[in-house]
Amino acid sequence: MNEVLVRSGGLYTTVQDAGRDGHYAIGMPPSGAMDRYSFTIANLLAGNPGPTAALEATYLGPELEFTDSRTVAVTGADCSVTVSGASAPMWMSLRVGPGDVLGFGPLKAGARPYVAISGGLDVPEYLNSRSTYKLTGIGGFGGRALAEGDRVPLGQAQDPPAEGTTVPEEFLPEFPDVVELRLVVGLCSYRLTENALDSFLDTTWKVTKDADRIGYRLRGGTIDFVEREQPFGAGSDPANVVDLGYPIGSVQIPGGNEPIILLNDAVTGGGYATVGTVVSADRDRVAQTGTGGYVRFNATDVDSAVQARQDRDAWLHKLRTVLTG
Amino acid sequence: MSTMNAQLPGVFYRRPSPEQAPFIEEGGTVEPGQLVALIEVMKTFNEVKADRSGIISKFLLGDGDEVEAGQGIVEVDEA
Numbered sequence: 001m002n003e004v005l006v007r008s009g010g011l012y013t014t015v016q017d018a019g020r021d022g023h024y025a026i027g028m029p030p031s032g033a034m035d036r037y038s039f040t041i042a043n044l045l046a047g048n049p050g051p052t053a054a055l056e057a058t059y060l061g062p063e064l065e066f067t068d069s070r071t072v073a074v075t076g077a078d079c080s081v082t083v084s085g086a087s088a089p090m091w092m093s094l095r096v097g098p099g100d101v102l103g104f105g106p107l108k109a110g111a112r113p114y115v116a117i118s119g120g121l122d123v124p125e126y127l128n129s130r131s132t133y134k135l136t137g138i139g140g141f142g143g144r145a146l147a148e149g150d151r152v153p154l155g156q157a158q159d160p161p162a163e164g165t166t167v168p169e170e171f172l173p174e175f176p177d178v179v180e181l182r183l184v185v186g187l188c189s190y191r192l193t194e195n196a197l198d199s200f201l202d203t204t205w206k207v208t209k210d211a212d213r214i215g216y217r218l219r220g221g222t223i224d225f226v227e228r229e230q231p232f233g234a235g236s237d238p239a240n241v242v243d244l245g246y247p248i249g250s251v252q253i254p255g256g257n258e259p260i261i262l263l264n265d266a267v268t269g270g271g272y273a274t275v276g277t278v279v280s281a282d283r284d285r286v287a288q289t290g291t292g293g294y295v296r297f298n299a300t301d302v303d304s305a306v307q308a309r310q311d312r313d314a315w316l317h318k319l320r321t322v323l324t325g
Numbered sequence: 326m327s328t329m330n331a332q333l334p335g336v337f338y339r340r341p342s343p344e345q346a347p348f349i350e351e352g353g354t355v356e357p358g359q360l361v362a363l364i365e366v367m368k369t370f371n372e373v374k375a376d377r378s379g380i381i382s383k384f385l386l387g388d389g390d391e392v393e394a395g396q397g398i399v400e401v402d403e404a
Contacts, residue, residue: 011333012367058367059333059394106332107394209335209391212367291334291366292393 002068004117006150007101010062012212015121015140015152018051019264020129027268030248031131031139034213034264034287035112038076040316041167042116044323045073045093047160052120053130055146057113058212059290061104062146064115066096071118071160074102075167077110077288078175091167093160109175111290119155133265135214161323171319178204179289181282183251183297184305188241188273196224200275200297205259207293213265216286218295223256225273235271243271249283250274251297261286279305281312326382328397329375335366337392339384353381361399364392379403 016039019032033039033056043052055062061079066072074081074090081088082103088094090113096102104113123130123141132140141152189197205218225238233242239254246252246262252272253259261278263286278286279300289295300308331337339347339362348360355361355375362373379401386398 011371106330209366210368290394292391 002119002154003151004154005065005067006146006148006152007063007065008148009146009150010057010104011060012058013055013062013146014132014134014144014213015053015123015146016056016131017053017129019131020127020133020139023127024245024268028127029133029265029268031133031213031264032129033114033131035076035114035284037173037284037312037316038112038114038288039116041091041171041319042073042075042114044320045075045091045161045165045167046071046116046118047093047158048116048118048120049158052116052155053123054114054116054121057104057115059107059111061113061115063104064102066100066102067098068154068157069095069097070154070157071163072096072102073116074113075116076112076114078108079110079113080105080108089166091172093163093165095163110173110288111293112287117154118160119157122153122155135265165323167319168322171315171322173284173288175288178294178296179285181285181295181297182279182300182305182308183276184279184302185276185299186274187244187247187250189275191225191228191239191241191273192275193224193226197275199223200259201299204294204296207289207291207295208258209291211291213263215263215266216261216289218259218261219257221257223253223259223275225256237272239273240271241273243269244274245269246274247277249278249280249286251276251278263287279308281305281308284312327377327379327401327403328385329377329399329401331364331373331392331394331396331398333364333366333371334394335364335371335392337386337388337390337398338363338365338370339388349381351381351383355379355381355401373398375401377401377403
């Protein structure tokens, strides 16, 4: 069996694929790569068909030693990458052999580097996905983040693009100081005063230290809720409503002062008013905004959200044509 | 004189818990691998270890300060 050896797990590196869709109704969030765009491109560069399981790192990348010949690619957050000590480019198909070590230096921008390896990470599937859901310890490599000494099985090597295949610059993501996120207002935005919604959209929010695959807690302003009589079945906090399903990417504001964006590993429902939902195409950008970064919300509608998703898919399709000819 | 930079963003702490003494004071001597601070992010406290030896001349951050990845955290007078 072919394996990749983990010399260091980095801060929080997990196996992720396109996620465990279809089980939301039983309270199972999808998990999966947070920055779907970078994840997809990493697989393209490694020659993997479709959304093959790859590694998602956070801030500090892992150190990986190869035991056979593979093509690897690093995408996502801007960081320095080395192969056996020599500097190596991101967004490029890199050929490695037995004994080669992929390493990471300091992060320059973004938050999550992705590493795809030709053949993919051959961990067992759980509910049709190899994505790690660490809260319940399922999927991925033992349901947890990688640690020193792990030996992660690799799939049969595929047919990777030529060594040195590179993503043209126009396809590379940007990492602005303030990240603009499109937001479909609702489901419970009726709980906000009119001024509160304006103020929410006018505020530049800072990402706190509590920002992970479950959700991002933000700080920067205070939001007022409409006075009301507490309905039967709802909690006493003005931000409470009768329980509802939480859309992925939805924003709730417990206590009115620290909005939380719920992400891939979040709870699937509960009793906080969701004032809006970040459109799926922009969750890639959330994934690349780390603690200390800034975000703003721009109101949009569902049609624009669907269009944004289609635009991103079309853009990836164009890149696929560029890379594979 | 050289500056050690944070590898992670988060909240910076110089002591293992609020009641305890700092890992190291200004003027103290460090060796590579020695624990000098913690950075809290994603519900974990991550150890910040010295990557060089020398004398700690100045901490650039105080207990509980927010820190960004790449930000200078401590100045070391390398002997």
